[in-house]
Amino acid sequence: MESNKLIELKGITKEYDGSLALDNVDLYIRDGEFLTLLGPSGCGKTTLLRIIAGFVTPTSGTVLIDGKDMKGVPPHKRQVNTVFQKYALFPHLNVFDNIAFGMKLKHAPKKDIERDVNAMLKLVNLEGYGKRWIDQLSGGQQQRVAIARALVNKPQVLLLDEPLDALDLKLRKEMQVELKRMQRQLGITFVFVTHDQEEALTMSDTIVVMKDGVIQQIGRPTDIYNEPKNPFVADFIGESNIIPGVMLEDYKVRMKGMTFPCVDAGFGKNVEVDVVIRPEDIDIVDPKEARIAGKVVSVVFMGVHYEIDVDCGGYEWVVHSTDYAAVGQQVGISIPPDAIHIMKKTRAKNLFDAEVWPSEGMIYIDNVGFAANGLEEYENKEIALVEIAPEKVRIVAPQDAKLTGTVKECMFLGTHYQFTVSCEENDWIAHSDEYMEEGEEVGILVDAEDLVLSDKED
Amino acid sequence: MKRKVFAYPYIVWMILFIVVPMFFIFYYAVNVGGQFTLTKFWSTLTDVKNNWLVLWNSIVIALKTTAICLIIAYPIAYILSNMKKSVAGFISLLFFVPMWMNFILRTYSWYAILEYFIPGLIGKPEVSFTGTEFSVLLVLVYDFLPFMILPLYNTLSKIDKSLIEASRDLGANPVKTFFRVVLPLSVPGIVSGITMVFVPAITTFTVPFIIGNGVFTLYGSKIDEAFHQATGVVGDYAVGSTLSIILVICVLISTLIMNYFDKDKESGGQVL
Structure with a gap:
């Protein structure tokens, strides 16, 4: 549906001194969704966010927000607000005045400012912190103030630039849940930038995986995880076994000299492909019953599961299992058909x-x-x-x-x-x-x- | 506490070159020919026409110098702070190269320019541009401008650029961003710039002496005059010392005012 697209990016290219940061990016963001731009550092995700915010002008391409072309529209005239990576809170203002900054600029009545800022403080669990100075807050609290400062302006879109990066793991997990809660509660579109695949999988409605300024895959978290389009996505999103294979015909793939049934079709006959198998989808079985057998070479306890490396004729399979296997033990490996994901071969030369x-x-x-x-x-x-x-x-x-x-x-x-x-x-x-x-x-x-x-x- | 030992040379230095001279100033202010007397002290203090009026003039000139320096230096520092570091470094070097020249030499150059060069240029050698408030102010601003630019540049270039982006993001146009974010955050630079210009400007002696050309007198020249009485024998130490005490108190008060503003900033308060 056309009206559903809140932000549209068409053919966005950004060049910095002759090197391409973004290469012809097409993307639309639906109203009310939580979209994550995911990729390693230098993949262009932050540049893309800054283009939406208006801090960076694309070399070519169009940005549409709510159907309006944003060409030449400065950041302060865009209906978007940003939560910056290092929060960028004003050190000369207290918490209340930081949050009220945007409303005061719009000359909102004092009563409204007071009401809205206090409502925001409540939303981010910082009631009674209004009079505090920024340097009297912990990292997590500063983070909340930054979010409140952006949200109080009721933006159409909230842009978040790796906002949880500076927090420790426990706080990070809490903020992930809380951000998701706020987004649902307010129904505002969130565009979230991160290099943390777990964070992306937890929070997003849609994930956009990027590499070298090019979008690799767009999809729901489960799609991205289960059906990665290429080895990069498979490797970046979680651990995986990537094996070269040949798609013999629909639902039949040959790898490691054996033919396996699978659930993928539409690749044609005898086409070279890459096969992705997630470590947790592989079952460890009795070697006598298995088509693939090998020797356990290492076992690492990861908290919930064991990470087991099994050497089967020169190839080491990574297997995640809740059952323990001893190093040196002979084990069999079983791969169910729905664990096999087929990707088109990306032949690099x-x-x-x-x-x-x-x-x-x-x-x-x-x-x-x-x-x-x-x-x-x-x-x-x-x-x-x-x-x-x-x-x-x-x-x-x-x-x-x-x-x-x-x-x-x-x-x-x-x-x-x-x-x-x-x-x-x-x-x-x-x-x-x-x-x-x-x-x-x-x-x-x-x-x-x-x-x-x-x-x-x- | 063994570390205290390292502070001793400094303490000795302070006593020898700060406390003892101060004591002598007080001593000479109330001592004429080995006799304790308050007459000179009182007559100097109560001589409104000669002393207080000149002091007032000096304060006004110092304030004007500081204000003009601030007005000129702020935009320069602001532009420099937004430039590439290498370019900004080169341009600020251009401002500082004259500083490597001797202060008196620079002032004499200005004397030559104002007394001979410009009148010659406009074809009226009989006119002199020295000995006026304008000329003294011009040279004071020229001399002290770098001392205003440097602290301002330092403060402005340390302002996190993401704060400016945040302000723009929250709906402030560039002008509002300047007045609501950049200016309040640059107050420490303004304060130290003012201190670095105002205090030397109020106590300056060379510039009014050379550029003032004996016509335009400031407080510094007044003190000099008192110590070198017209006869050229021995000056009136009591008068000179009393004048110096008044100046020290003036500087002290202005420093206290500046410190107050600086403190206010540190605790996070809003100055504007």
Whole structure:
């Protein structure tokens, strides 16, 4: 329903000094819903929130709030209020005056201000705190004041920028419940930004998973959790086993050399896919009765369940179970059909521009020379397209390679880690059996026969 | 408490160079030729026309200097605080480079500009721009402006930018944001800026002496005059000391007023 869309973002792109913070984002937010923008730091979620608030102007794209184009509308004229990450309470005003700030600007009658502010103090459980100074409050109390200060203006939308980040775990859980209660009670649309997947799953009606300025998936928490669209979402939302497989036909998937029944369809015949299996969906059974058997390599008690790693012929399955299994024990693994979630394969490859120098027998990528074959048909300084398979990219210590970069992200794909190395111009995708820390400096080597060149003009 | 030992040199220093000189000032104020007498003290205190009027002039000039400095410095500091740190650093350096030059040298340069350069420029060498209130004020503002900019810049650049965003978010336009958030939060900078300009301005001697050109006299010159009596022999220490005591009390009062405002801020109270 069109009228249901309170906020609409169309083709939002934001560039900062040539790097893309948001890439053509389309999103609508329904009236009265609790929507969470979820993603790792630097994914553009805060930028998106600030664009809605009006603090950031998008490079291109349209923001509609209640059907009105917000182009050129400054923050103070928008019907939205923000709860800032570090609260941003005014230190020169007491609690009452902080909350009354917005109403006083609108020249509301004194009686109304008093009534509404006190009602807000009650809503956030801070009755009688009006005369206190901000620095006399604890972090959790400051948080509540920040929420009250925003809500008292009866905004159409409340924007919350990682508001629970600074709180300790217990307080955080309490505030999650309380925020949800307030949102239901007031019926105001909440747009919540967080990098905490658990928080997102607990509170939201809708979750928007973002990565590198691109929306990965939009859906209800259960959809996001049970049917992640790609390995990134699966990996980011909870732990998972991600296994390469082949979709033989509808409801039949082959992985690890075995065919399993599943509940997914519509992928076509014999299509390469990624299979996601949540650790808690796997059952530990008697090895004699199971199709997959292996040896327990580690057991960690997590409070409610045990996290058990089972080595089955080289692949380690992560299993969450309330039953204990001893290290070294032979166990069987059973995967029910509805535990198998199929994702389209995201085939990552490296495709770069390279400057070709046949006279030297070299091509230059990221201003670093690589020895290459088959350069005869090119002229010096010609730009060609070079393709390098991620598994052929060799990661070495930075001092052993001419090309170095920093690890941007590292993701476990079942059999290996896939990670992105950010070099001078390009982001390289590489596979490795070893885990790399984000921000780690690594060197990149590629053998001459693994550089596949093609003419850009063809 | 062994640590107290480290405070001893400072205490000795204080006694030698602050308490003892103060004592001497009081001593000379009531002592003429080795005789205890209050006559000079009283006559100085009651000489309204010569002393109190000049003091009043000095206070007015100091207030004017402070006000003009504040009006000029605030926008500069505000603009600087919103700039990139590197650019702001360079521009504030431009304001401070003249400060590395000797104070008297700078004042003499202004004398040359006002006495010779500008009259020459407008083709009327017989006119002099020195010896007027305007010229003294001009040079005082020039000399003390950096002392106003620096504390203001420090305070303004420390204001959390998210507070300004919060104010905008709550419906305040940029002007209202300035008066309701930025200005109240910059009061500590204003207070220390005022203190750093007003106190030296009221006690200044060099500027009225050189730029005042013997025509425009301020309190600092008055004290100097008392110690160097026209004869050039030995000045009237009793008169000079009494004048100094009055000035010390003036400075003390203004400092107390400023401290009151600063305290008020710390406890979180609203100044405006």
